[in-house]
Amino acid sequence: MHTLLITGPGGAGRTTVAAATALAAARQGRRVLLLSGDVGDPLAALTGEPVGEPAEAAPGLPAVPVAGGIRVARVDSGEEFREELAALQERGSALLGMLGARPMGAEELTELPGAEQFALLRALRRAAAAPGHDLVVVDLPPLHQALAALALPAQLRRYLARLLPAERQAARALRPVLAQLAGVPMPAQWLYEAAARWDGELAAVQAVIEAPATEVRLVAEPGPAAADAIRAGRLGFALQQLPVAAVVANRLLPEGSVDPWLAGLAAQQEKHASAWAGELPVVRLAHLGRDPRGPQDLEPLCAADGLVPRPPAPRRAWAVEDRLAEDGVLVWVVPLPAAHKRELDLIRRGDELLLTVGPYRRTVALPAALRRCTVSGAALAEDGLRIRFTPDPGLWPRTP
Numbered sequence: 073m074h075t076l077l078i079t080g081p082g083g084a085g086r087t088t089v090a091a092a093t094a095l096a097a098a099r100q101g102r103r104v105l106l107l108s109g110d111v112g113d114p115l116a117a118l119t120g121e122p123v124g125e126p127a128e129a130a131p132g133l134p135a136v137p138v139a140g141g142i143r144v145a146r147v148d149s150g151e152e153f154r155e156e157l158a159a160l161q162e163r164g165s166a167l168l169g170m171l172g173a174r175p176m177g178a179e180e181l182t183e184l185p186g187a188e189q190f191a192l193l194r195a196l197r198r199a200a201a202a203p204g205h206d207l208v209v210v211d212l213p214p215l216h217q218a219l220a221a222l223a224l225p226a227q228l229r230r231y232l233a234r235l236l237p238a239e240r241q242a243a244r245a246l247r248p249v250l251a252q253l254a255g256v257p258m259p260a261q262w263l264y265e266a267a268a269r270w271d272g273e274l275a276a277v278q279a280v281i282e283a284p285a286t287e288v289r290l291v292a293e294p295g296p297a298a299a300d301a302i303r304a305g306r307l308g309f310a311l312q313q314l315p316v317a318a319v320v321a322n323r324l325l326p327e328g329s330v331d332p333w334l335a336g337l338a339a340q341q342e343k344h345a346s347a348w349a350g351e352l353p354v355v356r357l358a359h360l361g362r363d364p365r366g367p368q369d370l371e372p373l374c375a376a377d378g379l380v381p382r383p384p385a386p387r388r389a390w391a392v393e394d395r396l397a398e399d400g401v402l403v404w405v406v407p408l409p410a411a412h413k414r415e416l417d418l419i420r421r422g423d424e425l426l427l428t429v430g431p432y433r434r435t436v437a438l439p440a441a442l443r444r445c446t447v448s449g450a451a452l453a454e455d456g457l458r459i460r461f462t463p464d465p466g467l468w469p470r471t472p
Contacts, residue, residue, distance in 0.1 A: 076210065081298055103207065106146070118367070208461070286384070289320055302319060318378065
């Protein structure tokens with residue numbers, strides 16, 4: 073299953089590009105599922121009226137067939153939130169009763185900020201497991217929100233492992249005795265069971281994000297602000313080890329206009345699109361002269377070269393170079409395209425490394441060999457951030 077995540081700066085036209093990409097791929101014989109969590113359902117106006125009855129693309133993920141041979145699944149974050157919180161209340165009913173709390177009814181629950189991201193991630197997991205499709209196109213939120221949402225599974229799993237370590241469940245038989253000795257109730261079994269269930273769901277979402285068949289397309293209208301956003305987005309996705317397959321240069325004005333103002337804008341767009349083309353494949357989409365309002369407006373976009381995604385290229389791993397014989401160090405190479413030294417920071421904490429790139433941060437576990445080393449330096453090179461590790465004599469295996 074090929075999963076294509078589409079995002080970009082707000083207002084860049086990512087929903088239109090997602091719909092056009094899905095339609096173009098379907099016309100080439102691909103079985104396409106288009107997924108969106110956008111509030112207000114802007115896909116409805118673009119894809120047109122349903123041509124069949126809604127059906128589940130996967131358990132808990134209803135999809136509607138529309139013209140062009142694609143199916144559209146929309147995320148109802150409010151319903152997801154109400155169902156999850158109601159289930160949580162039911163599992164913790166004993167504890168809530170002990171505290172004198174009064175459970176809330178499903179009809180009075182209103183989703184909290186962040187519910188949209190969780191609902192979209194769960195829908196992404198379900199879509200990736202949906203039978204009958206070989207391409208899932210996901211219309212993600214704007215760039216910064218998309219990066220934050222895609223980083224959530226790994227971050228939350230790390231928090232759960234710290235706050236509710238699995239090994240403590242081995243002592244569950246002793247909890248009644250410990251509760252009597254301490255005079256306070258010990259953590260209930262349901263709490264650990266809920267943590268294990270959440271960890272399992274987060275792990276499934278993380279597996280989809282990290283799968284070799286998952287990649288990103290960035291949509292932007294070429295210009296100075298978009299260039300900065302695209303550079304920052306590429307760094308953020310590189311930190312999450314998610315490959316950016318292409319940049320979609322959207323709403324390109326025609327060149328050769330006799331109007332100096334239009335000619336200047338077109339030249340500026342071409343300058344930035346050409347700069348992107350030197351680093352990544354660029355899909356060029358012409359300006360329609362109006363806002364897209366229906367399937368007929370997607371027609372000229374579907375013919376663009378490179379719009380239909382090809383099979384994903386192999387991901388570039390964070391390789392560890394063995395330079396012990398030459399320099400006495402191991403070098404961990406973290407690919408960070410177009411990074412600047414001033415926006416980088418790293419901190420070693422135990423067996424983990426905290427990496428910061430501009431506004432983005434990630435905590436990664438060190439490979440086994442590097443855990444027996446100390447960080448002895450780092451430098452930014454063409455192929456990325458090169459972190460030098462020197463073996464710790466007290467931990468490194470001794471040669472006989």
